[in-house]
Amino acid sequence: MTNASSVLQEVALQGGRELPLRVLSVLGGATRRALEGIGELARFTVRTAESVRDIRTWGPSATLQMRRLGVGSLPIGVFIALFTGIVLSLLASYSFTGAVPLYFVGTLVEKTITLELAPVLTGLALAGRVGANIAAELGTMRVTEQIDALETLGYDPHAYLVVPRVLAGIVMFPVVVGAAMVMGVASGWVASIGLLDISSAEFVKGMRLFFSAFDVRYGLVKASSFGFMVTLIGSVRGLRAGGGAEGVGRAATDAVVYSAVMILVLDAFWAIIWLLGSQR
Amino acid sequence: MKRTNDYFVGVVVLLVILTLTGATLWVKQTDIGERRSKVVARFRDVGNARVGNAVVIRGVRAGTIEAIELARGGWVHVRMTLDRSMQLPGTPVVLLNESSLFGEWQATITQRSALPHDETVQAQIAESSGGDDVLPGATLPDIAKLTAVAGQIAGDVANVAGRVEVAFDERAARELRSSIRNFADLSTTLSHTVSAHAGDLDTLSRGLQSAVSSLNRTALSAAQIAARVDSSSTTGEIRQIVDDMAHAAAELRRGSAQIRLMSEQLSRTQGRLDSFLTNGDSVLVKLNSGQGSLGLLLNDPSLYRNSDSLLTQLRGLVTEVRTNPKKFVSVRIF
Numbered sequence: 001m002t003n004a005s006s007v008l009q010e011v012a013l014q015g016g017r018e019l020p021l022r023v024l025s026v027l028g029g030a031t032r033r034a035l036e037g038i039g040e041l042a043r044f045t046v047r048t049a050e051s052v053r054d055i056r057t058w059g060p061s062a063t064l065q066m067r068r069l070g071v072g073s074l075p076i077g078v079f080i081a082l083f084t085g086i087v088l089s090l091l092a093s094y095s096f097t098g099a100v101p102l103y104f105v106g107t108l109v110e111k112t113i114t115l116e117l118a119p120v121l122t123g124l125a126l127a128g129r130v131g132a133n134i135a136a137e138l139g140t141m142r143v144t145e146q147i148d149a150l151e152t153l154g155y156d157p158h159a160y161l162v163v164p165r166v167l168a169g170i171v172m173f174p175v176v177v178g179a180a181m182v183m184g185v186a187s188g189w190v191a192s193i194g195l196l197d198i199s200s201a202e203f204v205k206g207m208r209l210f211f212s213a214f215d216v217r218y219g220l221v222k223a224s225s226f227g228f229m230v231t232l233i234g235s236v237r238g239l240r241a242g243g244g245a246e247g248v249g250r251a252a253t254d255a256v257v258y259s260a261v262m263i264l265v266l267d268a269f270w271a272i273i274w275l276l277g278s279q280r
Numbered sequence: 281m282k283r284t285n286d287y288f289v290g291v292v293v294l295l296v297i298l299t300l301t302g303a304t305l306w307v308k309q310t311d312i313g314e315r316r317s318k319v320v321a322r323f324r325d326v327g328n329a330r331v332g333n334a335v336v337i338r339g340v341r342a343g344t345i346e347a348i349e350l351a352r353g354g355w356v357h358v359r360m361t362l363d364r365s366m367q368l369p370g371t372p373v374v375l376l377n378e379s380s381l382f383g384e385w386q387a388t389i390t391q392r393s394a395l396p397h398d399e400t401v402q403a404q405i406a407e408s409s410g411g412d413d414v415l416p417g418a419t420l421p422d423i424a425k426l427t428a429v430a431g432q433i434a435g436d437v438a439n440v441a442g443r444v445e446v447a448f449d450e451r452a453a454r455e456l457r458s459s460i461r462n463f464a465d466l467s468t469t470l471s472h473t474v475s476a477h478a479g480d481l482d483t484l485s486r487g488l489q490s491a492v493s494s495l496n497r498t499a500l501s502a503a504q505i506a507a508r509v510d511s512s513s514t515t516g517e518i519r520q521i522v523d524d525m526a527h528a529a530a531e532l533r534r535g536s537a538q539i540r541l542m543s544e545q546l547s548r549t550q551g552r553l554d555s556f557l558t559n560g561d562s563v564l565v566k567l568n569s570g571q572g573s574l575g576l577l578l579n580d581p582s583l584y585r586n587s588d589s590l591l592t593q594l595r596g597l598v599t600e601v602r603t604n605p606k607k608f609v610s611v612r613i614f
Contacts, residue, residue, distance in 0.1 A: 063285040063286045063289045064285045066285070066289040067285045067288050067289050070289065070292070071288055071289060071292045074292065101380070110307070171293075172289075172293075175292060175293050175296045175297075178296045178297070178299070178300040179296050179299070179300075181300065181303075182299050182300060182303055185303075207307055208307055208308075208309065208332070209332075209384065210332070211307045211308060211332065212308075212332065213304055213308060216300065216304050
């Protein structure tokens with residue numbers, strides 16, 4: 001917004017014959033910067049992929065990152081799914097009054113939790129926790145020149161810092177999301193029995209009615225892609241941090257924002273590519 | 281520290297994978313260890329049946345549809361898994377039908393004799409019969425088709441209603457209203473009539489009751505008379521009565537002979553009188569028709585007028601003779 005208003009002021013000051021050229025030049029500059037960002041992310045991704053081969057560098061710290069990013073995130077993922085399942089069953093019951101049999105609460109809870117809510121809500125929560133954590137950690141290392149020291153010592157910062165985090169994200173996000181799926185459906189089930197006039201058999205009938213293993217597969221693959229994107233963006237923003245503590249804070253904020261945006265973009269991407277494709 | 285991390289991560293990953301896999305298998309009702317029997321049925325079309333839909337025997341869920349696949353000869357094979365304990369009915373057939381209004385389908389395994397009396401279903405079953413180890417199947421129309429037919433019927437009804445509306449105009453309504461009013465008047469009159477005649481009916485009923493009572497009394501009297509007759513026959517009084525009755529009968533017989541004789545004479549007199557009257561009637565008819573001299577005299581006015589004229593002339597002649605006798609009488613002596 002600030003950039004847009006400054007551009008307009010700049011354009012207004014120019015006036016005269018130079019105005020059209022100036023507008024074109026501003027538009028071109030913005031496009032170039034956007035493409036530069038994409039290009040930088042692509043280069044970063046390629047370099048990370050190349051660094052995967054250096055297993056001796058990233059291997060020892062991989063499980064540590066998995067524990068910190070994955071196991072450490074289990075409580076928050078399960079907690080979110082617990083309340084999501086309860087609210088979802090109540091919302092479904094509220095929406096189905098009269099017209100639709102209540103055993104469809106089971107169908108809705110299972111489908112919604114598995115396909116959408118568990119991956120996306122957990123992904124957004126982990127974008128804040130994991131993305132900000134990575135960006136802040138790597139940013140601090142950057143501004144305190146620890147990364148320069150690693151390079152001086154002959155370590156590849158990508159293999160040492162980025163690969164274990166990205167791999168941890170790819171592997172552990174589905175684990176957290178899987179646990180969230182189980183917890184979300186279970187809490188919706190318990191809530192339906194306890195708070196609604198639905199028997200356990202009815203909920204199970206509805207849950208089994210349209211259940212497909214594809215639902216779980218789809219949710220886990222989506223979660224894995226979210227893990228990849230969140231850790232990658234956190235690493236990029238962290239390694240590019242500069243300007244002391246303020247730069248580290250900005251990097252953490254950017255990592256969370258971009259990760260959240262990319263999670264929603266990827267969600268739509270998978271829906272169009274895979275979900276829509278599976279129906280045809 | 282590194283081993284601890286490995287341990288934690290491994291345990292968590294393993295737990296989540298096991299939990300997720302177990303939950304998926306349970307929800308999907310996967311047949312682990314082949315503990316279920318399999319049944320295949322063939323159809324020409326499976327409608328909206330999907331893998332995972334319920335298989336029902338006599339209304340009880342007995343398994344699920346495991347696979348739906350195209351087969352040779354234009355058939356669709358539906359493979360179903362059933363619980364081991366489930367017994368198939370004799371001569372089993374499979375019907376695919378909607379189980380609710382929300383797009384759920386199910387496969388119902390039933391006996392051939394329990395099929396609905398529908399020509400299409402019977403034809404499908406007959407066509408799909410004969411496959412080796414494959415049950416014959418038929419697909420019932422879904423709610424959309426039924427709704428389409430219902431919509432068509434509704435359209436026809438609307439059409440008929442429109443025509444009725446055209447035919448049933450204001451005049452018809454007035455006439456109907458008038459008919460209803462007349463009917464109301466008629467029913468009122470009928471009600472009054474019934475009320476008025478209710479008393480008569482009561483009276484009649486009372487009279488009938490009285491008559492029945494009289495009949496009862498008469499029967500009682502007859503019984504008493506019969507008893508008396510029975511007792512009289514033993515004292516000789518009946519013999520006297522019978523003799524008196526024989527005497528009276530002889531008297532009656534004589535009287536009746538005289539009456540018969542008199543009636544014969546009277547009959548002959550009546551015949552003569554009839555003949556006389558017939559002759560008189562014939563004469564009168566002839567007189568009226570102007571036949572005979574008397575008839576002509578009675579019926580010809582000219583005779584009357586001539587006679588009258590003759591009398592007038594005769595009266596004038598007599599008068600003139602009296603007045604002038606010499607004119608008509610001439611006495612000459614030589």
